Structures are given as structure tokens and as C-alpha cells.
Amino acid sequence: VALTANTSTASDNRQRIKAIRIAVVARSSKRDGALVSNPCMDTATSAILYYGPCSWEGGPAIALGSSADTEWQHYRYRVYQTVIPMRNVLWPDL
Template structure:
């Protein structure tokens, strides 16, 4: 299966099967009210078997791909209920911890955070919804077994 995941303009998380019997990509909705999805490559830059840093730079050659050990992802879900009053005043933060360097983070207490932009420059409608960040780290088994 060759599958791509994306967030649609209607705030749906969709899976797109790229190889089908008809050679026409098949799209299916996985979840609704998903407004943002971010992914970072976890790279072992010194070949010790441990992820040293996370960034969004896609490797361009075999050596670069061999450094990728994990993929770290965050999904931002929006409440289905629109609130009468503005309940959100700032973009949600993704707390990525403090043990591994993640490109683009800022201090947030004793940890590091990434701002996940759900706001719109000329529209305040986004403020009438509540947001929750879900995150996970996906190990790439074959890369771990390669050593």
C-alpha cells in the first residue's frame, strides 16, 4: 500500500491510497475537525543509534535517509462545538521536551515548545473553538534493525 495522509480544506484528516486498481487515487476521511498536522524527522547524526535532533529537512540521498530513525508527529484537533465567546487567544503549543534538539522551538517553562499555527491573519473565527494537540514518535523498525 502506498498511502499519503493530508488535512483537507474542510478540516478532515484524509488518507489517499496512491496505488489502486483503477490508477485513480482513492481518498477516505480518517477523522474530522483536524486542522493541522506536523511531522519531524528524528535523526541520528553521530551513528550511535540514538536520535540527536528533529527537523523538517527531507533527506536528499541514501546517507541522509540512513540517519532517520523516527518520525515525530503532532495533530491538532478542533472542537466541533463553536463557542459563542472567544475561548482561544493564542495558537496551541506542542511541548517537545528538553532532551533532544527540535528545530524551531522556544522556551516554555522548563521545556521546549513549538507553536502550531491555527490562527488566520484576517479572521478571528478560529478563536471560537478549543484545540488539543496529540503527538507521537514513530520508530522506523527497519532502520533500527539495520545496525
């Protein structure tokens, strides 16, 4: 659920959030001579979604470069992801 301050339903949408999903991308400090990283691809259509590693399947990716700039592909990346449940929101108000 995307929250925007300009809508009258922002408060209602905020009540629907049950967890927050976070992805952190770490890049190695060593530059490899060959291209070692691939862009994030759509598994159904094999189309390039983003020029960077996928943060999670079916979700947004971290855009690190462009089709013209392949410098980002000379580094190795690791994606760490987690889901943080909003503890006080799991139970409805009594």
C-alpha cells in the same frame, strides 16, 4: 533532518532518520462565544510564533488563523502527538 530531492546527500540523510514525530490537531464542533484558544507563544521571548495551538514545545505549530482573523480562537483544540520509531533502521547493517 529535512529531506530534499535536489541534494546529493538526500540518501545519506534518509539513513539518519530513526523516528517520525506526528501531531494531530482536533477541533471541537461547538463554537464558543468568547475567545477560548490562545496562539502558540515562544516561552523564552513571549512572542507569538503561530496563530494556532502549539503542536509540541520547541517545534512547529499548526497555523489556523492570522492576527486579523480571530475566528479560530472561538473553538477548543486538543493536540495528540506521538513518536513512531522506525523499527528496521534502529540496528545498523551487519
